[in-house]
Amino acid sequence: MDHRIDAIGEFCPIPIIKAEVKLTQVKPGDRVIIKTDHTCSSASVISHFESKYNYPCSARQIDDGIWEITILKQV
Amino acid sequence: MQLLYPIVFGFIFGFVIQRSRFCFAACFRDIFLIRNTAQTRAVLLALFINTLGFTLVHFLLDGDLAAAGHVYPVGLHTMVGGLLFGFGMVIAGSCVSGCLTRIGEGNLMQVVALLGILLGSLLGAWRLDWWLPTIIASAPTVFLPAVFGWPTALVLQLTVIGLLYLAAAKYEGADPWSIFKQQGDILSYGKGAIFLAVANIILFALWHKPWGISSGLTHLAASFAACLGIPVTKWQYFQHHLFTENIAASLLSHPLIYLALAMVLGSLAASLYHHDFRLRRPRTRKYYYSALLGGIMMGYGARLAIGCNIGALLSGIASLSLHGWVFALAVFIGAYGGGRVLLRYLIT
Numbered sequence: 001m002d003h004r005i006d007a008i009g010e011f012c013p014i015p016i017i018k019a020e021v022k023l024t025q026v027k028p029g030d031r032v033i034i035k036t037d038h039t040c041s042s043a044s045v046i047s048h049f050e051s052k053y054n055y056p057c058s059a060r061q062i063d064d065g066i067w068e069i070t071i072l073k074q075v
Numbered sequence: 076m077q078l079l080y081p082i083v084f085g086f087i088f089g090f091v092i093q094r095s096r097f098c099f100a101a102c103f104r105d106i107f108l109i110r111n112t113a114q115t116r117a118v119l120l121a122l123f124i125n126t127l128g129f130t131l132v133h134f135l136l137d138g139d140l141a142a143a144g145h146v147y148p149v150g151l152h153t154m155v156g157g158l159l160f161g162f163g164m165v166i167a168g169s170c171v172s173g174c175l176t177r178i179g180e181g182n183l184m185q186v187v188a189l190l191g192i193l194l195g196s197l198l199g200a201w202r203l204d205w206w207l208p209t210i211i212a213s214a215p216t217v218f219l220p221a222v223f224g225w226p227t228a229l230v231l232q233l234t235v236i237g238l239l240y241l242a243a244a245k246y247e248g249a250d251p252w253s254i255f256k257q258q259g260d261i262l263s264y265g266k267g268a269i270f271l272a273v274a275n276i277i278l279f280a281l282w283h284k285p286w287g288i289s290s291g292l293t294h295l296a297a298s299f300a301a302c303l304g305i306p307v308t309k310w311q312y313f314q315h316h317l318f319t320e321n322i323a324a325s326l327l328s329h330p331l332i333y334l335a336l337a338m339v340l341g342s343l344a345a346s347l348y349h350h351d352f353r354l355r356r357p358r359t360r361k362y363y364y365s366a367l368l369g370g371i372m373m374g375y376g377a378r379l380a381i382g383c384n385i386g387a388l389l390s391g392i393a394s395l396s397l398h399g400w401v402f403a404l405a406v407f408i409g410a411y412g413g414g415r416v417l418l419r420y421l422i423t
Contacts, residue, residue, distance in 0.1 A: 009358030011168035065353025
């Protein structure tokens with residue numbers, strides 16, 4: 001299942017904090033998708049969940065300065 | 076010629092910070108808020124390289140680090156300034172260098188943070204009339220090589236930085252070198268740290284002054300205030316021998332004003348080229364207030380501490396001055412307080 005977080009207009013590290021909370025609530029195999037327009041978050045979200053949790057992440061730039069980051073929760 | 080180096084290097088700093096997502100605020104804040112030390116390690120790496128580089132310039136190029144570097148008095152003012160600065164940068168969403176970089180990307184919240192920084196700098200410069208004679212004038216200036224001798228001071232500082240680096244990685248439970256992990260086409264935090272440190276070293280070698288920002292912003296704010304008839308040039312900040320580097324022909328001729336503007340342009344160029352530019356509005360009006368308040372705290376704090384995250388923290392520590400370390404410690408504590416407020420009030 002996909003869970004979306006709209007973090008447009010928020011600044012670091014609020015998108016990460018919201019994603020962390022959401023990821024504790026969802027099942028392994030679910031995806032959390034964050035939409036952010038904060039340039040730093042576009043990198044820090046992936047770096048955080050990949051290196052700390054080993055959750056596979058991917059980022060897609062959907063418009064100038066807007067990214068959609070997908071985090072796949074693992075067991 | 077006077078302005079060539081600040082403009083060229085300001086552009087490079089802005090460009091590199093934008094491309095690498097390097098962040099001094101995250102360096103402190105993320106330790107508490109998300110138990111992440113990636114930016115902490117990146118800043119420590121920059122400090123390590125920058126310390127080595129300034130030392131090389133001191134010995135090989137005859138650049139007198141004690142006189143030309145950022146070596147300033149350390150005392151109560153450093154602590155108070157650092158606490159305010161650390162708290163302010165978390166609720167404002169960026170430090171001084173980050174603020175300029177974000178403005179180049181079109182971030183409107185950071186335009187308000189900059190207004191706060193300008194206002195706070197002006198307040199700080201004015202209140203130095205009290206802090207200078209009362210606290211700063213009797214505070215010691217501690218240049219570590221003058222206390223321990225060069226070899227011991229250098230080895231001691233590099234060892235402390237190295238140990239902090241390893242401790243940060245252990246605290247997070249991360250691979251110490253994860254900061255070099257490549258992500259798409261952006262620069263890794265580690266590479267950003269190396270580029271910024273090397274650029275600061277080259278700037279010092281060529282220009283004989285290290286990277287700084289906030290004294291430039293103070294002069295910019297003071298020139299606006301002077302237009303409004305406020306007698307800023309009577310304030311001790313613009314006359315005291317500690318700040319002789321600041322005594323310029325006119326307020327607007329301070330070179331760091333142009334370095335700061337060039338940072339915005341460097342970030343603008345990088346973000347336009349990579350399609351990162353966008354006019355960004357904050358999610359709630361609350362963020363404008365937190366940015367303004369945080370900016371004022373940073374501006375005021377940087378005046379007390381005699382530098383911001385760049386002038387006091389990066390260039391101060393790399394100049395082997397104790398005030399840089401004390402400032403960093405106070406910013407760390409202040410960032411903890413700012414983090415509590417962010418969790419409590421700023422998450423929508």
